[in-house]
Amino acid sequence: MQENLFSYVNASPSSAAAGLLAGKSFLLQPNLSVGGWPCEAGSTALEKYVALEDATIVEKIKNAGATLAGSARMAELGLGLSGDSSARIFSEGKCNVALISDTMGEARVTASLARAFGFKPSWGIISRFGLIGLAPSMECSGIMARTIGDLSATLQVLVGSDRRDPSMLQERLPDGAKVDEPDRVATLGVIRECIDTLPAAESSALRSVFPAMEKSGTAICEVSLPDFKQFRTVHNIVGSVEASSSAGKYDGVRYGHRAENAENWNEMYLRSRAESFGLIMKSYLFQGAYFQFRDYTAFEDACRIRRRLVDTTKAFYKDVDFLLFPTRSAAQNQRSPASIDEMYDAFALTLPANVTGQPSLTVPGLLQCDGVDLGLQLVGAYLDDARLLAFAGRLVDTISDLHQ
C-alpha cells in the first residue's frame, strides 16, 4: 500500500547537516531531480529516467538539514492532480513538508485537500534548475506544510539566485520570510467577478468569513476586474504552447521511452511520442501545436491580455494589501478531470497567480462550506512573499483567539 502511494521511497532518509530544516522530513515529486532517484514525472515519456544530479532546491534543503522521505505519485508532467498522492501521504503524517510543482495551482489545491498550508512563491525567486517542467513562464515549486513556521523556513532556504537558472530574477530577491511588521490594519480585496462565478453556497460561505476577519482588525473591500475570466483563456493558450515546446524534447533519442523497431527517424518520433503521452496531455499538446502552427496570433493575443491582467492586478495593490479568493470550488472535480476544460474549471481560482507570477497562499480551516474546507487563498503583490506569510500567521492566530 505504502509503495503504491510513493513512486519512490528513500531507503536511507538520513541527514547529518544541522540547519534551518534539521529534523524536517520532505516529500518530493518525481519531476524534481534527485541524483540516482527515478524521475519519470508521471509520464511514459520519461520511462526509466534516473536523474543524474540534484536539483538546486533539493541541494539547498539537504544542506539545511532536511531528510528526504521519497517521491509521491503525480499527474503527467505536473499538469493537474490526476493520480497525485501527495495530499494522501501528507494527511497520513508521513512527512512535514512537501514540495509540489505549481503550474495552475496544484500545490495550493493539494494543500486545501490535505487541510494544510500551501504556498506558491513569486515567479523567479526560486531556482527551477532540475525541475522537469511544462509551462516555464508560469510554473514554480510550491510548498505544502502544516505550519506557517515550516513554510517560512522552507521558503527562506529555497529563495536565492542560481547561475544554472538564467530565467530567474537577477536583482533584489526578497530575503526569505523574515518580516516583523508592526500590527496595522490590513485591507483585503475580493474580486466581484470572481465571486460571481462561485456557486451560491460557496459565495455566501466566503462572505460569512468577512465579519470575523473585520473583528480581527482586517478591512475587506470589493474590487472589480471585468477581465477575470480571461485568466483562464490566457493560461490555456500560453500554457499549452509552452507545453508543446517543452515536451518537444521527449523524442526517445537520449532518454525516455522509445517505440520498438521504427524504420526511420520520423516513424520513431511519431510512434514514441504517440506512446509517451496520456490523452489529457496529448490534447493539451495538440492545442499548443494548434496555436504554434495554425494560429500564432492567438498566442500573441493571449500574451497581450496577459500584460493587461498583470498591470490591472498590480494596480489593485495601491488600495489593498492582499487579494482574497477561495482556493477551490467543491463543485469542481480537481482529482480526475476528463478533459482540458474540466481541468481548467477545477483550477480557475488558483491559476490567476500563475499567470501574473504573484505569491499565493492557501490557509486551511478558515473557509468552510457544508463541512468541506475550500481553503482561503491570499494573493500578494509580486515579491511581497514575506509580508504575505507574516500576515497569514497573524490572521490565523487572531481568528483562533477570537474563536476561543
Place this chain on the structure above:
Amino acid sequence: MNFQKRSPCGRLGISDVGQEVQVVGWVDALRDHGVVLFVHVRDRSGIVQVVFSPEIAPETCEQASSLKTEYCIAVIGRVIEREKGTENPGLDTGQIEIMASDLTILSSSKPLPFPISEKAMVTGTGAAGTGAVAEDIRLQYRYLDLRRPSLQDNFMKRHRIAKSVRDFLDERGFLEVETPVLTKSTPEGARDYLVPSRVHPGEFYALPQSPQLFKQLLMISGFERYFQIVKCYRDEDLRPNRQPEFTQIDIEASFIDEEFIYELIEELVVRMFRIGGSELPRPFPRMTYQEAMDTTGSDRPDLRFGLRFIEATDIFKNTQYTIFKQILKRNGHIKGINVKGSSDTLSKNVLQNEYAKQIVPGFGAKGMTWMRVIDGKLESNIVQFFSEEEQQAILQRFAAENGDVLLMIADPSYQVVTSALGMLRLHIANRLDLIPNTYYPVWVTDFPLFDPSEEGVTSCHHPFTSPDRTDFDPTNVEELLSLRSRAYDIVVNGEELGGGSIRIHDTNLQHKIFKALGLTQSEIEEKFGFFLTALEYGAPPHGGIALGMDRVVSMILGTASIRDVIAFPKNRSAFCPLTKAPSPVARAQLAELGLLNLGGEQVLPGAEQEGDLLEHLSWVSRIGISENERSTINAALQRAAHLAEVANDYARDEEPLYSVIEVSHIVRDGNEARNSRFAANGELLKNAPAQKGDYFKTANILE
C-alpha cells in the same frame, strides 16, 4: 571618407616600414594591455595588427577603447617593425604593426552570434574556431560566417577554378550559351521544382534538372561546341551532401566520339585540380561497368587501394559445405577479398562477432565467411567443412600468404554479393586505414542501356543515350537488357564527378528506343514532341557530358561538405535558415495564381480551412494518434479555435508579455568552452534507450 589610398591589410610587410598608410576592414580581435590596445584589422587580403597608444595619439587611443569585434573601421598610421620576440609567425604581416594616429569607426556591430576570428593574437594561444557552432546558426548569419578567411579562401579558389574552366573551354572553341530556367519538365528521373504561371492559370513551368534537351537543340542549331556553367534543380529526398539547386559544368559537342570527350575532360579536370595544388597523371585509366561491378561491387569504384574482388564460385562447385552447396544450387555466386597481412588486427572475435554477425548483415547479405592464413593453412570456424582440394584452391586463387585474412560472401543473388562485398571492402579499407591521401580518377564505360523493370525496361541514363548497336528488336526484353550504352562516367575516389554520353541523332533509332521503353505515341508526343520534331531536321552526331561543379570544387579543396563551397546553401532539410525559404504565401497570392482550387476537384492543402488539421498537427509535432483518441483531441482543437477567437476579441494593442520578469541578457562566467561532467564520465548516456559505444543509437537517418 576617401579610400583611394588604402593599403590591403595582408600585403603590408617589412618593405613598408616607415610609411604612413591607411587600412580599412573589420576588427578581427582585440587585446587590451591596460594602456596600449592591440587590434587585428582584417580585410579580404589578410590581417594586420594596429596599435593604439596614448603616447602617440591620446584622443585616438581614447576613441579606440570603444572598439568591439567586427566593427568596421578605417585607420591611418605608420608601419613599424615589431620588437624582437613580439612577432606573430601565424600572420603573413607578423613582422610589422601599424602605430595608429587616426581612427574612424565606419560602422559598429552588435555582439556576434558566434566567433569569427581565426587568427590568434599571441603565438601559441588558440583562436576561437567555429567547430562547435551549430550549422543552422552559421547559415542563419551566413554573411558573418562568410567573413571567416578560411571560407573566403574557398570562394576565391572556386572563382579561379570556374575561370580556368571558361578559359580552357574558350581555348578549345566552346561557346557559353545560356538556356532558360523557366522551362518544361524534362525527363531526368528526379522530381521537378514547379513554378506556377499567373498568365496561364493552373499551368506550370519546371526548373531544369539539367539543360539536356536545350544543349542537344543547340547542336541541331549548328553551334558545334557549347558549354555552360549552369544552375540545375532537383527536388530530391534529403541526403547528406545534396542541395536542391546545384551548379554543373555542362558540355556538348558535335562530330565527336568518346575519345574526344575523354581527352577534353581529362585536360579540363587536370587544370581544375592544379588550382588546388594537385597534379593528376594522364591518361586516366578506364574500366568497364562490368569490370567495376565484378571487382569492386560499385559503378563508381574507389581505386586508391586494392582489395579487389576475387571470383570463387567455381572453387566450390562440388562442395559438401551445406550453406555454399545450397546457394550454388540456386545459381548463386561466391566472391571474396584478401586483406593482406591483417590477421593481427582482424581477430577471430572481430571477424565473427562484429563483421559476420553485425556489420555484413547490415550490408544486406545473410552472412560472411572468413578465414585466416596461419602457417600456410586456412583457419576459421568452418574450414573443417572444406575439402583439402578446396582449401588448396582457395590459397592459390587468393594468392594467400601467412597473416592474410580472406573474406567471402555467398548469395543466390549476384547483386547482393557485389553490393555487400563492395561495402565491406570500403569498411575494411577505412578501418585498417588502407586509403592513401591521393586522387585516383577513372573512366567507367560500357554501362547497360536498360535496367529491368516490372513492365519491361527503363533507361539507365536517359532515353537519348546512344546504344552500342542499332540492330536490336525493341520488343525482346532479354536482348534489350544485353545492350550497352555509349555512356561514360568520370569517377574520382569513389565519387562520381560527372557523366555523359554520345546521343542518338537518328529519329528512327530514337523512336525504336521509345518503343522499347513502352511509351505510347501520345506519351512521346506530350513529353518530347518538340525535340523529336527537331531531330528530323538534319541533326548532327553529337555527345556531351556534365560535371558537378560543387562536388568537384569541394573535392579539390578537401572541404567536409559541399555547403562550404556554396555561398548561400540550404541546410540538410533543404531549408535556408537565413531567408527562411521556403515559406508560406498569402492566400491572395495563391488565388492570383489560380492555385486555390486547382483543376476543380484537386483541392490543395490549406485551400479548405479545415483540411486535415488533426493529421497536420500530428505530423508537425510528431505525435502519433490512435483512432480512439481522435474525438477527444478534435474536441480539444475546437476548444482551441474558440479560445483563439476569444483572445482575438479581448486583446488590444498592448505589447505581448512573455515573462513576468523583464527579459535580460545574462552572460555566464569565463569564456572557456565547458563540457558537462556527465559527458566526460559517460553518464550522459546512462538514460539512453539504446546506445552504441559513445553514441546514441537511433533509427535509420534515410527514409
